[in-house]
Amino acid sequence: MDDPDVLLRTLIGVLALAAVATSVLWVFGVPHRFASLYAVAGGALQLAIVSVVLTGVITNGAWVGVVLLVMFSVGTWTAARRVGSGVRVLAIVAGAMLLGIGVALAVIFVTGAVAATPRYALALGGIVIGNAMTVAGLAGRRFHEFVVDRWLEVEGWLALGATMRQATAEHARLAVHAAMIPPIDQTKTTGLVTLPGAFVGAIFGGLSPLEAGLMGHAAHHHPARSCRRARGSAASGGIPSSW
Numbered sequence: 001m002d003d004p005d006v007l008l009r010t011l012i013g014v015l016a017l018a019a020v021a022t023s024v025l026w027v028f029g030v031p032h033r034f035a036s037l038y039a040v041a042g043g044a045l046q047l048a049i050v051s052v053v054l055t056g057v058i059t060n061g062a063w064v065g066v067v068l069l070v071m072f073s074v075g076t077w078t079a080a081r082r083v084g085s086g087v088r089v090l091a092i093v094a095g096a097m098l099l100g101i102g103v104a105l106a107v108i109f110v111t112g113a114v115a116a117t118p119r120y121a122l123a124l125g126g127i128v129i130g131n132a133m134t135v136a137g138l139a140g141r142r143f144h145e146f147v148v149d150r151w152l153e154v155e156g157w158l159a160l161g162a163t164m165r166q167a168t169a170e171h172a173r174l175a176v177h178a179a180m181i182p183p184i185d186q187t188k189t190t191g192l193v194t195l196p197g198a199f200v201g202a203i204f205g206g207l208s209p210l211e212a213g214l215m216g217h218a219a220h221h222h223p224a225r226s227c228r229r230a231r232g233s234a235a236s237g238g239i240p241s242s243w
Helices: 004-027 035-057 061-083 087-110 118-149 151-159 164-188 197-204 209-237
Strands: none
Touching: 004 035, 035 061, 061 087, 061 118, 087 118, 118 151, 118 164, 151 164
8 A cells, every 4th residue: 555556546436435425415415415525534534643643552552542542432422422412411321332342342352252462452442432332323313313203102101100211211222223223234244245344354464264254253243232232221221311
């Protein structure tokens, strides 16, 4: 990738894809049609900066911990914005994500599925944090939509003496289920439709297909299960109180 021609062709390809996506959104009148373009530009800049930073810290456990903390903070803030506003919502989302991420990484490293080294902790930690962020944001959005659409039902339960948590518990369960559909479908079709990023990266990094498959499975499968449990504790426990 040090070849200027390769870098130029890559840049042209990325810009072309972003232009196509923006054009389609523009034609169909979708709101925030430039969001994908801004995301690509911001993501490219952030990835370039992170690549330079990680070059010097990837083997240092303490610095890897700092990087993971920054990842978790940004992921929590991003997911919480999709759920609502306020310190309480942020704390609930952070607690749920921390539980899911902690369980997933503990299982992976304690069982020896992946060696507990700073390099692997950074790689898998980033994947798990990203998964948790996505599921938390989706669950929060779906919960909000379910409660709004079925507010008369909620009012009925409240009139019968139920607490807000009890009145919205079923909505939270449905929201968690809806949020888990994309990662579950992706997990079920792994190898047939999709290839995990950890698997592809490991192959490009020189690992054998078997080793890459083990690493990809650990990163792709365990987070989904632990995040599901964490989202359940958040959605049924604290988010309803924001109403």
